[in-house]
Amino acid sequence: MPDAPGSPLAVRDGGLVWHPYAPLDGPEPYAVEGASGVRLTLTAPDGERFEAVDAMASWWCAVHGYRNPVLDAAAHEQVDRFSHVMFGGLTHEPAVRLAERLTEMAPGPMAHVFFADSGSVSVEVALKLALQYQAALGRPNRQRFLTVRGGYHGDTFAAMSVCDPVDGMHSAFPGALARQVFAPRPPAARLVTTPTGEDHWETDRLALDAWAAEVRPLAQTHTDELAAVVVEPVLQGAGGMHVYHPDCLRVLREVADEHGLLLVVDEIATGFGRTGRLFASEWADVAPDVICVGKALTGGYLSLAAVLMTREVGDAITRSEFRALLHGPTFMANPLACAVANASVELVETTWKDHVPRVGRLLAEHLSAAAALPHVADVRTLGAVGVVQLTSPVDVTRVTRAALRRGVWVRPFRDLVYTMPPYVCTDDEVRVIAEGVVGAVAEVHA
């Protein structure tokens, strides 16, 4: 039974509302009293209150911070016009404008846009689209996907099937998931920025060559059944915050070309500047056939994602039996979400180059202290992403609390305490985040 009104929110929440990947009787959540700028005001289950810099940017979305005046104005303006209309047979300025913007800014010659209502659904659409594309070319048997281990592409069934087969919940759904073709995870790499500001990638070249030497024959073996390569470019996010060399993406582009596969890049986490390029595919100078974007697309205001594709892909589907991309969510191209996305994308374009390298430099500088801690296996940064990897699983409850006492909200997973902060964090706020992470790890995993 729900508790009487007036009881703490966390108690009313407990046993009533599911939280992501959490049991109903899991640790009680913190209640958000407010969110403004880059700060959250939180009440702990025991009543203690915290003001914390959001080192998570609400799962990597809120790049411009909360109650951003530009995004607020865009939302208000659109609410005063209309918040939603169906997209079947109708169109509107916010959607068309956003499609124009996205095709202009995306890497490679993107010609068409399909709007979806979440990242996972955009991945579903991209996978569906690949099957339709192959069928249109007279290759209906090509229904599987080549991907790499360690990936994360969402929680719906087709998206789950291309997530890491060990860590990606496959064991919970035996028999229900399509069986995809998994190449090894690309070897780790590191982006090193010299004092003069030049970037160069470091990796174990022998390991990279060995990886490529496994991927090519794998594609050859399955060539007649593969429709596409699906991959997160350069940074694997929820699959382990793993950074790999852009050359691996180039190899996957070559493999795709050799075997007539589409290259689908999932830029849902990496898009809009996060890795230090507007899109992570740009690190490899690779032009994908299909791109999924989401997360930061609306600056964290509303759920929206998009699938971008080349003219060639669009043409093939147009010539096919069905002529249409066989998908159509109820809230497709929601005008309110599109209006905020237009404002957010414009802000990204005008500000990311000022913010991301600055945030990245400060994270690298202030997180480096973690490398000397006893249970830390690795410290790495890429763009506005900072990762401290431990030698064993993180004590999430205690590290969360220890970070909050230092004014920082983090949500560690597995052996990782990481940050993907809002781009608009001041130098001081980035320092608070990094010192909070290092201090919390030092205290809890002493």
Ligand SMILES: *Cc1c(COP(=O)(O)O)cnc(C)c1O
């Ligand atoms: C978050 C994420 C998704 C899923 O997006 P949702 O909006 O949560 O469905 C897919 N791919 C990547 C790379 C992601 O980071």
